Amino acid sequence: MTAVLDPVALAQWMRAQGAQVTGGLSAVRVGQGQSNLIYLLTDEAGARWIARRPPLGELLASAHDVAREYRILHALQDTDVPVPRLVGLCEEEAVADVPVVVMSHVDGTVVDRMDVAESLDPTVRRAVGLGLVRTLARIHSVDVDTVGLGDLASRSPYAERQLRRWTRQFEDSRTRDRPDLEALTALLQANIPPAGDLSLVHGDFHVCNTIVDPATGAPNAVLDWELSTLGDPIADLGTTLAYWPQAGERPSGTFAAPTLPGFPRREEMAAEYLSASGRDGASLAFWHVLGVWKIAIICDGVHRRVLDNPANAATSGVPTPESIQATIDHAWEIAAGYGLAEQPLLFRARNA
Template sequence: MSVELDLGALAVWMRSAGESVVGELTGRRVGQGQSNLTYRIDDEAGHSWIARRPPLGKLLASAHDVAREYRIMSALRGSGVPVPPTIGVCTDVGVADVPVFVMAHVEGTVVDDEETARALTPDVRRRLGLDLARTLAKIHAVDIDAVGLGDLASRKPYAPRQLKRWARQLEESRTQDRPDLDALTELLRENIPEPDEIALVHGDFHVRNVIIDEATGGIRAVLDWELSTLGDPLADMGSALAYWTQAGDMPGGMFAASTLDGFPTRAEMAAEYLRASGRSGQALGFWHVLGVWKVAIIAEGVYRRVLDEPENAAGVTLTPENIQALVDHGWDVAKENGLVT
């Protein structure tokens, strides 16, 4: 795939930001992400960086804000949350017609396909799954005021904010009528739990958004903070469970490698998170349903962007049937958790 950046101009900017760039830069698209576009950038001496820019085509309001992502990741340095060192945000129109966020490249493995997951031993897979839960607990333990993120977003009750925001996103990116998805929206509105504490919420936490040590399964860096906000920490665990496929689940175009031997079940991950965080899981069922609902809306938005601009595709093909399977799964989770009989 082409690199939608002027690498010569980017090299000039990076040197001005204090980076030792040797010779010319080369770049290639990396990752399966279909939101912000991510590139690995290398110089002639073997130094590497990561650059992120918003996707091509029409952008939804408030989405894909790489400058905000830079602020969050910079604030988390030294907090105990593993994040890559940040370089800065380039706004030089000679580099791109949108802001570009540059960070250090962290060595390690991103488990973003089944082949990579199969290369891990069952013991490493288990440690990875449980370390995802422990790392999420670390994110939620951050003192948001102490790190300068206390004003990142509203501190009003999180569930109504999420329902309003993502229902609006659905309306703006809808590719077809989905009455059962709309009915799931209403079910969630009718079952909003009492507000809990306010914490930093990653907003898109799953196995493809972390870099791991392939030998141990430990997490070296958490990536993709563009959806981060302030809210109920159980929302993040609900989203993590929504992304975590396990044996017996219906196919939905989701990342299915977590069905391999060794990876913990959703129940085991939830239990490890609750142990590490010290929180009650009473409302976790609601947040799990909301997580699946949100994933379905994100998938609809990705499908809309690919229809509008095929270059936004990144090797993963979504279909209307995949999105429908996600909606169906949302209803199954709602039944499992007593939100509907």
Template sequence: MPGTATDVALDLDVLAALLRADGHEVQGGLVADRVGRGQSNLTYLVRDEHDARWIVRRPPRGELLASAHDVLREHRILAALSDTGVPVPQVLGRYVDDALAETPVVVMEHVDGLVVDRDEVAEGLGLSLRAAIGPSLARTLAAVHEVDVDEVGLGDLASRSPYAARQLKRWSRQWEASRTRDLPRLDAMTELLRRRVPEQSTHGGRDVALVHGDFHLRNVIVDPELGDVRAVLDWELSTLGDPLADIGSLLAYWPEASDGATHAFAASALPGFSSREQIARTYLEASGRERSDLDYWHALGLWKIAVIAEGVMRRALDEPSNAADGGPPVPEAIDQLVERAWVVVETAGLDR
């Protein structure tokens, strides 16, 4: 059902006027549908009367944590990547207009393709397509990390200080700001990760790379025939840092059948999808990077996802309209992420 004034956090008439003023052809009025299963920024598919399509993003409703949901920063990153080998949607507008919304709004092109964001979508894929998606994700991530941030104008996007320490500081602060309960196992993992911080890696003379920060299956659009990545989405957590953090997070978002029952989205556990080891190996071969410290970043990725999920749960409790299709995370899912992080560090001997 098309979005209405009561359930879309945008004034669509104002949006139509702004798009026209920027030279975009808009036929008649606009309708909007909430899309994606992302639980952070609100994302809409907006259509005019001739079915021209745009993707529109804005922060969630309600009180927001400091530095979170910065769609204007995301706009800057997408614009900087438009002439690189990284597949991203073209950005078409950025608007800070109280008549449109109480927050900034970004408009980008609609990219046709397949988003594997539901179990039923993954179950409908053939084995060859399932097998192609994981390696394409790994190669695309290697392409992200090959971008020369100074050359594309992102050299001042964030600090170049050691990335692990920055991540631990930021997400510990977010945990304290959004936690709904005590979770001693997460607190203990936080201390272990602080104690085992690795040195920041270098590659090709560069001290940092562009880090996507939330790279996973639901945040890409793939070719429905070949499985190649057509567009990488959701750059709001992007920063400068250690690229192994990105592959660690991808592994954290990639359950396998051997993990057992999980509350997480587990399309990757279906037959035919690559294993975590296959994805890691493809990335390392494509990027030329070393495997050292990858287990640390895998564990930190699981820990970070748990913190993010707690924040999503908090926002949904405070403002139910922020919850995406499928509902917010449940406490058991967050607990499970923390326990998976413990399995990673214990298997790798990082707890000793």
């Protein structure tokens, strides 16, 4: 049994699934992700695949469930949602101490570093942004019952489920007291919108979780389905906007590439999605604020996992207490922009 991946045992398992693996496999960790660990597998003929496994160390209940992610990817294989082709789900202890999902390697570019974003022509940057939300509309058009995902999660009101789940995640993994985050939780609880449509929700839909054609900006694959569930599709739009900073905003701890010239602004992204999906955006303020709130909680959880086990740190670095605070401040600013709350400095002065 290995603590990460055993390439020899994995190659044997892949051949048993029908994969054409030539010789031995190398496994190298890749990507900027802070959650499940991603490995590029390469055989002696140069063929490539991707393997995903949970992070190392003690995990929160229901977190990093790659078997569930496999189920979702399997259900989407024959839809018009672009996803990698699957090799299978490996649950053999000779390969790893946890389940591992193995899938095809998809050619293209992941816009997960500033130098990658800067290398794109501004017209391609615009296409990346608009293609992102059009793809989101395609995800939300999937009939979950037809593809076998109708029982993926509860169909109870999604906003309440999200608030319960992420409040519990914060309580279970918090690194320090954060009264302004708790106050933001109370603000969200006071502004829960009426339940909307029910669809497959990606749960973490942003530019770093897609592979795009560097020449056209068209999406080649959507990645990282571990947070997917059934819920309100506007929640996904809120998450996408939460990860989409704009020029002129102070840094919030999120990836700054969308501030470069060419990338569309958030209001244009929202309008494009609503046009492509035919949905109403009345609840977007709530879901946008909740999206930033959730990012702060996720980042705090990543910080906790790295404190507990430094081997979980991504090569791009890890969230810091300062960047987490910046994200919380950004959530308050977004809430204030929608008229839901005061600016963060006013909030702090009132609660000092």
